[in-house]
Amino acid sequence: MKLLLVFLYSSIFLISVKGHAASCCGGGGYSGANLILNPNRHQQFTHTVLTSHITDTIDSHGVWKKYDIENYTLNYKFDYAEMVDRNWQWGFSLPLELKHLKNSDQIDHFGLGDISLVGGHIYYPAVFFTSITGPSAGSIYDVNSNSLSQVHGKGFWTFGLGTTIKDEIENFHWIIMTEIHQSLNREIAQQNLAYKIKPGPGGSVLTGLSYAFPNYVEWDAGVSLKLNYESPIKISGAINSDGAFQRWIDSSLAVGYLYNPKMYFSMAYSTNAWFGSPQNTNLNENLSLTLQIK
Amino acid sequence: MYAMIKITKVLIAHVLILVAAQMITACAKPNYQNLNHDLNQLCAFDITAYDMCADIIWNTSPKVSENSPFKLNFYTKNNPTILVNPPNDIYVYLWMPDMGHGSSPITLTQTTTGEFMAQDVYFLMNGLWQIRIQFKNGNEILNETAFSISL
Numbered sequence: 001m002k003l004l005l006v007f008l009y010s011s012i013f014l015i016s017v018k019g020h021a022a023s024c025c026g027g028g029g030y031s032g033a034n035l036i037l038n039p040n041r042h043q044q045f046t047h048t049v050l051t052s053h054i055t056d057t058i059d060s061h062g063v064w065k066k067y068d069i070e071n072y073t074l075n076y077k078f079d080y081a082e083m084v085d086r087n088w089q090w091g092f093s094l095p096l097e098l099k100h101l102k103n104s105d106q107i108d109h110f111g112l113g114d115i116s117l118v119g120g121h122i123y124y125p126a127v128f129f130t131s132i133t134g135p136s137a138g139s140i141y142d143v144n145s146n147s148l149s150q151v152h153g154k155g156f157w158t159f160g161l162g163t164t165i166k167d168e169i170e171n172f173h174w175i176i177m178t179e180i181h182q183s184l185n186r187e188i189a190q191q192n193l194a195y196k197i198k199p200g201p202g203g204s205v206l207t208g209l210s211y212a213f214p215n216y217v218e219w220d221a222g223v224s225l226k227l228n229y230e231s232p233i234k235i236s237g238a239i240n241s242d243g244a245f246q247r248w249i250d251s252s253l254a255v256g257y258l259y260n261p262k263m264y265f266s267m268a269y270s271t272n273a274w275f276g277s278p279q280n281t282n283l284n285e286n287l288s289l290t291l292q293i294k
Numbered sequence: 295m296y297a298m299i300k301i302t303k304v305l306i307a308h309v310l311i312l313v314a315a316q317m318i319t320a321c322a323k324p325n326y327q328n329l330n331h332d333l334n335q336l337c338a339f340d341i342t343a344y345d346m347c348a349d350i351i352w353n354t355s356p357k358v359s360e361n362s363p364f365k366l367n368f369y370t371k372n373n374p375t376i377l378v379n380p381p382n383d384i385y386v387y388l389w390m391p392d393m394g395h396g397s398s399p400i401t402l403t404q405t406t407t408g409e410f411m412a413q414d415v416y417f418l419m420n421g422l423w424q425i426r427i428q429f430k431n432g433n434e435i436l437n438e439t440a441f442s443i444s445l
Contacts, residue, residue, distance in 0.1 A: 056324075057419065057420040057421050059392060059421055059422050059444070060392040060422070062325055063325055063326070063327045064324045064325050064326045064327075065326065065420055065421075065444075065445075066326075066420075067420055068357070068358045068359075068420055068445075069358055069359050069419075069420075101359060103357065103358065103359040103360050107359075140393075140395045140418075141395060144398055144399070145398060146359070146361070146397075146398050146414070146416040146418075147359060147416075147418070148359075148418050148419060167303060169303045174306065190396075192385070192433070193385075193387070197394065207313055225313070232394070233393070233394035234394070235394050238428075238435060239387075239389065239396075239426075241389065241391050241394055242391075243391070243392065243393070243394040244391070244392040244393075249322075273322055274321060274322055275320060275321060275322055276320060276322055277320075277322065277323075278322060280392050280393070282419075
């Protein structure tokens with residue numbers, strides 16, 4: 001019975017392949033450009049507006065605490081992907097972020113996020129991809145501020161490798177995306193302290209299922225789950241710290257509408273507070289609107 | 295051949311659903327604990343190497359993203375009534391050990407013998423923080439001690 005309920009529940013919502021960073025820090029999860037998954041498509045523009053709100057923080061022992069500060073972020077992300085021949089594609093992702101934090105003072109800051117480049121090869125129904133994300137935004141290691149509002153990026157060069165497989169059975173579409181990444185070490189000299197930051201590898205696995213309504217062919221809906229893991233960040237030098245690993249599961253519910261063969265809208269709600277045993281991370285709720293132009 | 299592909303697809307779909315079922319049965323279980331403890335601890339910093347202690351005395355309870363100044367008092371372990379200067383220069387900073395980052399610099403001023411005032415103390419977010427004291431001779435770090443605080 002439980003399985004049947006899960007199946008029905010799963011059938012209602014669309015896949016959303018977006019995972020949202022669960023904390024300020026970490027080695028840097030995959031935030032690469034949206035890939036072209038259909039070999040018959042030449043190029044793809046994706047505009048995403050996302051609002052996010054941190055509700056809780058969880059320490060490395062799994063203890064939850066309500067987040068004290070009034071906060072939200074508003075992100076806009078532009079993704080572009082283009083086929084360079086029948087199988088190869090490239091793309092980029094350009095995020096902008098407005099961060100609002102309020103405690104004794106109201107602090108808002110608008111800035112560029114971390115830009116990423118992605119290259120992919122379609123071997124239908126799979127796409128193999130590699131990504132590079134650069135530290136184009138101020139990170140917790142770079143911003144000398146009394147507030148996190150100026151922190152818009154992870155602060156590392158991050159290289160990723162992954163595979164996405166997407167296919168369909170009748171009116172159901174399914175997707176599996178696996179990805180691993182590694183960020184490069186950094187040297188920091190701040191506050192008369194010089195130390196080295198050594199991020200460990202991280203990775204994620206996403207599964208999703210969506211349903212295209214046969215009587216309302218423009219509409220579809222689905223769910224996705226994304227398991228995320230980040231190795232501890234080790235610090236050595238004038239400061240020594242072993243760090244702790246991070247893990248969380250993003251779950252997402254979404255509906256989509258095909259306005260015309262070239263324009264697709266979707267709306268998704270996602271959170272990492274529902275499943276698994278999140279550890280050493282913030283919990284957040286996200287609402288996104290996406291326009292994809294093919 | 296077509297039937298085989300179809301069956302494979304259906305099997306994959308079922309595996310996906312089973313994974314989803316596993317996830318749903320493994321719902322996150324909030325584990326809220328009262329982590330409040332006596333923030334004004336005696337001998338919060340146990341500086342064994344110098345047979346010393348340091349107390350931390352907050353002006354007001356520390357809050358996230360707000361200036362949370364505190365006083366540091368150093369004394370020898372065998373006589374907690376008399377303040378003494380630490381044997382070396384000291385450097386005080388905030389650190390999030392699980393996340394691997396710090397905060398903006400603390401301004402430390404010596405007010406009298408063995409007593410220091412720490413200003414510009416900003417805990418940037420909720421979570422486990424450490425107030426760390428380094429004992430230094432120039433750039434050389436001779437010793438380090440830490441006091442943990444959960445916000």
